Amino acid sequence: MVLGGAAALNGYLLTALANGTGHVGYGLALQKTIVLVGTMLVIGVVLWARTLMPLWSVGLFYGIGVLLGVDPHGLLAGGNPWKFAFAVPVTVIALSIAMARRSRGLELATLVVLSALSMVSDARSGLAVLVLTTVLVIWQMRPTSHTRRGSTVRVLLGLLLLSAVAYNVGQLLIVDGALGEATQQRTIAQINTSGSLILGGRPELAATASLMQHYPFGFGSGTYVDSSQLLVAKQGMQSINYDPNNGYVDNFMFGTGFELHSVFGDLWANHGVAGLALWIALLWYTLRGLGHSVAGRSARALPIYLAIATLWSLFFSPWYGSATLLIPVIGMTLLERARDDTKAVSS
Template sequence: MTSTRVVPVPVLPSREGQGGWAVVTTGLAVLCVVLTGMRWDLSFGLTAGLALALVLLPLWAPWVHSSRWVTWIAVLAGVGAAWSVWLTVWHSSSRTVFTVGLLESVFLVLGLACGIGAAIWARSRTSVWAVGAAFGVGLLLGVNPSGEMFAENPWRFGFSLPVTVIVLAVAARWRSRWVDVIAVLALAGGSVVSGGRSTTAILLMVALLVLWQAWGKPASSGLAALRTVILFGTLAFGTYFALQAAILDGALGESAQDRTELQLATSGTLITGGRPEIGATVALMGSSPGGFGGGTVPSMADVLVAKSGMAALGYEPNNGYVENYLFGSGFELHSVIGDLWAWCGIPGLALAVVLLAFFVARTAVLTTGRAASALLLFLGVKSVWNLLFAPLESALTVFILAVALMAPLVRQVRQAAP
C-alpha cells in the first residue's frame, strides 16, 4: 500500500533569525522583478533584469527545483540557447551570420529561465499580488513614448499591459471575485475604446471564467480539469465569433472594423488574415524542420519559401514588412512557437510545447479548484495567445510573470508506506 507525502519547497528562515539580511534580499528580489518587467536593454539584448538575475543566481537557483514544470522549462531554455549557437554555426557555410541577432536570441531564451527563477524567489519572499504589482511597475517604466506605434495609440501599444497587470494585481489583494470582475470589465472597456481586439477578447473571457468559479465546489480530479479545458475552448470560440460580429458592426470603432473586414477578405478568417506569418512558419518547417539558429540570416530561397506559404493564405507577401521585418536580419515569425523553433530548432519547439501545456494545465487546475484570480487567468490566457500570435521578444515578460505566479511550489511524492 502507498501513501502520499507532501514535501514542501525550501522554507526560508524567519525574519527574526535573518534580521537585516532578510530585508536586503527581499529588496533585491523585488528590484530584480521590476527590472525584469522594465526590460532595460544594456547591450545586444542583455537587459538589466537578466544581468542582476545572473548576479543573484545563488539566491534564486534552488527555487528552480521547486516545481517540475519550472525545472523542465529552465532545462529546455538552457539547451535551446546552446542549440541556437550550434544551428547558427551549422548554417554559416550556406547563409550569412548576424552575430548581434545570435546574442539577442540567446539572451532572450536565457532571460526566460532566469527571469522565472528570480520571480519565483521574489514570490517566496513577498506574495503573488506584490510580485505582480512590482512587475507591472517595471512594465510601466519600460514603456517607450518615442515609439512609432505608441504615437499611433498610446493605450493599446503602451499602457494597456502595464496598467492591466497592476490593476489586477491590486485587485487580487482583496481576494474578491466581484472586485476582480469590476476591474476586468473596466479594463475591457478601455480596450474597446482603443480598438484592441485581442485584449478585449482576452479580458471578456477572463471575466466569464472568474464568474464561473462562483458556481459549484472546488475540485481536484483530472476529469474535472479536463472539463474545464473543454470549457476554455468553448468560451474561446464563443468569444471569438461574438467579438468578430461586434467588430463588424462597428462596436470597436471604424478602424478596427476596417482592419477586420480587410483580413476576412484576405483569407476568409480573422486569424489567418491577421497573422499570415502562420503560412510562412508552416512552409519553413516543411522545408527545414531542424530550424536555423538565432544568428542565421535567411537566404533568398528561405524568403521565397516563406512568401509562398503566406501567399497560400491569400496574403500579398511582396512588401517591406516581409522582406525587412520578418526576414531582414534574421527569422522573426511573429509567434513564440515560430521564433523558438526557428532560433533553437527542436529543443525550442519542445520548450514551446511545454509552455503551452503548462499554461493550459495550470489555468485549468486553478480554475477547477476555484483558486484562480483574475490576474492569474489573464496571464494564462494571454500567454496562450502569445505563444500562437506574438513575437517572443514582446511576449517574454508575460511568460516570466505567468510561470512564476502560476507554478505549483510543492511536489507530491509517492513512496511506500512502512
C-alpha cells in the same frame, strides 16, 4: 531551465552549421540568446519572490517594473499607446491591487473598465483576453451543492469551447461595427483576403507553415534569411491571398533574422527542435496552472489574465514581446509540489 539552455545551444549549433552560406551573424545569435536565457532566469526570480511575499505583491512590483520600462515615444506606442505600450503593465498592476483586496466584485469591476479601454483602443486580442478572464472569474462564483473538486481537463475543454464561441461572436460584433468603423473595415478586409480573421490578421502563420515544410529543423539564432528561404516564406503567404511584397515582410520579418510573429514560430526558427520542446513546456505549464486553479475555484483574475494572454502569445505574438507575459505566468502559476516531511531523516 534545462530546455531553455538546450534551445540556446541548439540555436548556436544551427548557426554554425549555416556558417558556410555566409548568411550568419554571431552578434545576432548572442542578442537572441541573451533574451532567451534572461527570460528563463527571471522566471526563477519570480519563483523565488513567491517565497518572500504574497502573490499580489509579486504581480504589483512586476507590473510597476514593466511600466517603468515602457517607452511612450516608441514607434508602435506613438500610434496606439494603450494597445502597444501600457495595456499589459497597467492591467497587471490594477488586477494585483484588486487581488490584494480579496474581492471578486472589485476584480470584475476592474476587468470591465480595462475592457472598455481596450474596446476604444482597437485592441481586439486584448479585449478578447479580458472578456475570457471575466467569464472565468464569474464562473468560479457560481453556487455549488457539493465540495468535490472540479476536473482540470473539463475546465480546459470548457475554455476551448468558450474561446471558440467568443471568437465567432466577437467576429460578428466587429463586422457589425461594434468596435468602430476603422476596426470594422480592417477586419472585413482581413476576412476577405484569406477567408479567416486569424489567417488574415496573422499571415505570418502561413509563412511559418511553409518554412517548416521545407526546413523542418529550423535555421539558427544567428542565421539570416537567404533568397530561397524568403521565396518559400512568401509563397506560403501568397497561398492565403496575402501580398508579401512589402516592407513589413522584407524588413521586419526577414530583415534581421527570422521574426515570425509567434512564440511558436520564433522558437522553432531560431532554436530548432529544442526550441519547439521549450514551447511545448511553456504551453503545458500554462494550461496546467490555469486548469488546476480554476477547477479548484482558487484562481484570481490576475493569474487567469496572464495565462490566457500567454496562450494567445504562444501562438500569435512575437517572442521578444511575449517574454513580458511568459515570465510572470510561469513564475506565478507554476504549481507548488507538496512536501512530505515524514520522509525526512533526523540525524
